[in-house]
Amino acid sequence: MTTAPETTDPLAQKGKPRPIKAGVDDLVEVRMTVNGTPAVLSLPARVTLADALRDHLGLTGTHVGCEHGVCGMCTVLVDGQAARACLLFAVQLDGADIVTVEGLGRPDDLHPLQEAFGRNHALQCGFCTPGFLMSSYDLLSTKPEVTEDELPEELSGVICRCTGYRNILTAVRETHEAHPDGIPAPGNCAHRALVGRATGQGGGSTDGREAGEDTAAEGTRRIDIVLPDGDPTIAVDIETEIGVPVDAVWRVFDDVHLLARCLPGAELTEDLGEDHYGGRARVSVGPIKLSFKGVAHVVAHDRAGQRLRVLAQGQDTGGAQTQADIVLRTEATATGTAMRAEAKVYLTGRIAQFGRALAGDVSRRMFEQFADALREAATSGQAPSGPVKAPSALKLLFAPLIDRIRTALRRGRRTAR
Amino acid sequence: MKAAPFAYVRPSTLPDAIAELASTDGGGKVIAGGQSLVPVLAMRLARPETLVDINSVAELDRIGTAGGYLEIGATVRQRRVERDPVSAAVPLLGMALPWVGHRELRSRGTVCGSLAHADPAAELPAVACCLNAELVVTGTGGARRVPAREFFSGAMTTALGPSDILTAARFPIAGRGEGFGFAEIARRHGDFALAGVAARVRVRGAETDAELTGFGVSDRPVTCSAGGELATALSECGGDVSRLASTLSGPLTAVAEELVDTDGDAHASRDYRRRLFRTLASRELSKAYERARRSAGEVNP
Ligand SMILES: Cc1cc2nc3c(=O)[nH]c(=O)nc-3n(C[C@H](O)[C@H](O)[C@H](O)COP(=O)(O)OP(=O)(O)OC[C@H]3O[C@@H](n4cnc5c(N)ncnc54)[C@H](O)[C@@H]3O)c2cc1C
Ligand code: FES
Ligand code: FES
Numbered sequence: 001m002t003t004a005p006e007t008t009d010p011l012a013q014k015g016k017p018r019p020i021k022a023g024v025d026d027l028v029e030v031r032m033t034v035n036g037t038p039a040v041l042s043l044p045a046r047v048t049l050a051d052a053l054r055d056h057l058g059l060t061g062t063h064v065g066c067e068h069g070v071c072g073m074c075t076v077l078v079d080g081q082a083a084r085a086c087l088l089f090a091v092q093l094d095g096a097d098i099v100t101v102e103g104l105g106r107p108d109d110l111h112p113l114q115e116a117f118g119r120n121h122a123l124q125c126g127f128c129t130p131g132f133l134m135s136s137y138d139l140l141s142t143k144p145e146v147t148e149d150e151l152p153e154e155l156s157g158v159i160c161r162c163t164g165y166r167n168i169l170t171a172v173r174e175t176h177e178a179h180p181d182g183i184p185a186p187g188n189c190a191h192r193a194l195v196g197r198a199t200g201q202g203g204g205s206t207d208g209r210e211a212g213e214d215t216a217a218e219g220t221r222r223i224d225i226v227l228p229d230g231d232p233t234i235a236v237d238i239e240t241e242i243g244v245p246v247d248a249v250w251r252v253f254d255d256v257h258l259l260a261r262c263l264p265g266a267e268l269t270e271d272l273g274e275d276h277y278g279g280r281a282r283v284s285v286g287p288i289k290l291s292f293k294g295v296a297h298v299v300a301h302d303r304a305g306q307r308l309r310v311l312a313q314g315q316d317t318g319g320a321q322t323q324a325d326i327v328l329r330t331e332a333t334a335t336g337t338a339m340r341a342e343a344k345v346y347l348t349g350r351i352a353q354f355g356r357a358l359a360g361d362v363s364r365r366m367f368e369q370f371a372d373a374l375r376e377a378a379t380s381g382q383a384p385s386g387p388v389k390a391p392s393a394l395k396l397l398f399a400p401l402i403d404r405i406r407t408a409l410r411r412g413r414r415t416a417r
Numbered sequence: 418m419k420a421a422p423f424a425y426v427r428p429s430t431l432p433d434a435i436a437e438l439a440s441t442d443g444g445g446k447v448i449a450g451g452q453s454l455v456p457v458l459a460m461r462l463a464r465p466e467t468l469v470d471i472n473s474v475a476e477l478d479r480i481g482t483a484g485g486y487l488e489i490g491a492t493v494r495q496r497r498v499e500r501d502p503v504s505a506a507v508p509l510l511g512m513a514l515p516w517v518g519h520r521e522l523r524s525r526g527t528v529c530g531s532l533a534h535a536d537p538a539a540e541l542p543a544v545a546c547c548l549n550a551e552l553v554v555t556g557t558g559g560a561r562r563v564p565a566r567e568f569f570s571g572a573m574t575t576a577l578g579p580s581d582i583l584t585a586a587r588f589p590i591a592g593r594g595e596g597f598g599f600a601e602i603a604r605r606h607g608d609f610a611l612a613g614v615a616a617r618v619r620v621r622g623a624e625t626d627a628e629l630t631g632f633g634v635s636d637r638p639v640t641c642s643a644g645g646e647l648a649t650a651l652s653e654c655g656g657d658v659s660r661l662a663s664t665l666s667g668p669l670t671a672v673a674e675e676l677v678d679t680d681g682d683a684h685a686s687r688d689y690r691r692r693l694f695r696t697l698a699s700r701e702l703s704k705a706y707e708r709a710r711r712s713a714g715e716v717n718p
Binding site for chain 2: 016023046051083087139156
């Protein structure tokens with residue numbers, strides 16, 4: 001497969017593609033930095049960068065139109081310069097630094113270009129928007145001396161089928177005027193900690209094998225979970241009533257194996273010592289099936305303070321990465337226990353494409369399933385009959401809908417709180 | 418619209434790259450920027466068994482001047498040439514590069530890749546022919562230098578053998594008394610030209626000579642060294658450049674007849690291309706002449 005030397009740091013080779021020789025059916029290993037995060041992919045040589053970003057890393061912001069370089073929809077930054085992601089094979093980008101539209105800004109903190117596009121109605125269907133944003137970012141960052149007259153020609157590499165050109169040009173001109181000496185760097189390129197780096201496998205390995213398969217023999221290593229800076233992708237803060245006394249709930253919390261069996265789709269596979277555990281989790285939503293393999297660290301187990309805090313980090317075979325900081329609090333009530341869960345979930349890759357709202361709904365739904373299982377375990381003192389089923393496609397597709405309706409109804413009350 | 422499977426090799430030395438190509442026995446293709454090759458693969462117009470990626474061959478990644486030439490290695494991107502100050506040594510390159518596709522394509526596309534691809538409507542082969550650049554071709558038998566005007570043998574056909582690599586292109590550095598012109602007409606900026614011209618004029622005292630290359634008008638870039646009527650027209654007009662374009666128009670009619678031999682297509686007939694060529698050529702020759710005289714110190718800048 002690869003003749004490349006192994007290194008543990010994906011960035012060690014930055015900028016230099018390693019020599020390689022791959023047969024027609026071989027998978028080729030590619031290490032690149034995508035929006036600030038190192039990624040290791042393993043894919044056939046004929047997969048384009050556009051497809052690798054969309055299908056292997058879940059970054060579907062990069063659009064694909066013509067697939068032969070004409071329309072510009074797939075424009076991304078490669079080592080700081082705009083390039084067509086459909087005209088590059090991902091394997092050519094070993095060591096490269098890629099920035100996609102996802103890296104340009106955050107939904108709650110947009111890049112000035114994104115702001116200007118919104119303000120000027122420079123998007124109708126939005127299909128060309130990522131391409132225009134990346135192309136105009138490249139223009140304003142590499143040619144700050146560009147004049148207004150040159151803009152139409154300079155931006156002609158991307159085609160807008162909704163013909164929003166006037167507004168697009170206005171948006172780019174305004175951004176240029178606001179930042180005459182060059183525009184701010186992409187605002188959402190953070191280094192996110194990845195699973196398994198300590199074992200020499202970079203995060204986001206997408207070799208198509210089932211999670212666990214490759215590491216079953218070597219086992220999971222204990223790693224320090226470092227949460228990324230910045231806001232989480234999803235913040236969940238939910239309360240639920242469990243009709244059992246606090247003591248019974250904590251008996252479940254005390255037994256990690258029992259606790260794990262209450263988690264929907266989860267399975268504890270290893271005790272790594274010092275409150276670290278290895279495990280697996282499966283989630284499926286519609287056609288998307290994610291199988292995470294990861295590590296959990298119980299950082300606080302404070303019965304007196306009625307607080308349990310767990311950091312978890314997992315990686316899906318498709319390259320999705322999840323990190324979570326979960327705090328469970330209990331409080332005795334007249335009827336049993338009020339349990340409150342605060343979770344901050346950081347997602348990258350395919351899973352992030354659920355859209356925040358839906359991902360939040362899924363998490364909330366999983367929490368409810370967890371609470372149900374917890375109630376059962378606390379009551380019977382035993383694990384729920386069989387591991388709690390992975391949230392199933394059907395249930396999850398409908399449950400979020402119902403949830404949303406409920407949320408809408410409850411909204412008034414919540415905001416009042 | 419996905420490429421058929423292929424084997425992929427990325428050697429780190431030139432001899433390895435050539436050996437890899439040779440070992441495929443004609444079934445291999447070089448990939449440099451991929452800006453022409455990937456669409457061809459995606460449309461399955463070509464199904465090479467092996468792609469030999471030359472981007473890790475360090476010695477191909479250089480640009481610099483030596484011995485009167487600007488030498489551009491095989492993996493040097495078009496955008497790098499466009500931005501590198503050394504390129505000023507060959508003004509015609511700087512005039513032509515912005516016309517090559519779009520910025521996004523030039524970020525990856527190489528100068529040598531464009532020459533090796535040999536699209537008849539491409540700009541860089543025309544520049545190479547107009548200046549008669551030296552193309553360094555390296556194969557199993559070693560390196561040889563092929564004059565650009567002999568390199569292109571037809572639409573997308575060149576002097577490259579199946580295991581040859583175009584390792585560098587050497588463009589002569591412009592001297593005193595030389596001036597250049599470049600223009601094309603395309604349906605949209607960044608598209609291939611319907612017709613285009615590259616012009617080089619040299620003024621040495623009373624002597625004037627010129628080279629004119631047309632592209633998009635034949636199955637390869639076509640060059641004429643302006644002698645006879647054309648040279649006379651150029652030198653006779655003396656200081657009155659305003660009259661030059663119209664003076665040239667006559668002699669250029671014959672040149673257009675001769676050089677523009679493409680059949681018409683959906684976008685332009687042969688006659689239209691001849692008119693385009695004649696108009697562009699007279700304008701660019703005049704500009705080149707004026708620039709040449711300025712460079713020779715005959716006119717005040
Ligand atoms: C939408 C679009 C618009 C375009 N517009 C223009 C335009 O206006 N003008 C223009 O000139 N071009 C245009 N192009 C084509 C393209 O930009 C250039 O031809 C390109 O830069 C070629 O360089 P490359 O390095 O990408 O070559 P590649 O695509 O890597 O290779 C092209 C061909 O040359 C061979 N090759 C490459 N390098 C070598 C080498 N060193 N030795 C031997 N063989 C080699 C390859 O095997 C292949 O057959 C356009 C392309 C697209 C997709
Ligand atoms: S999809 Fe890449 S340019 Fe159209
Ligand atoms: S907004 Fe629809 S394609 Fe541009």
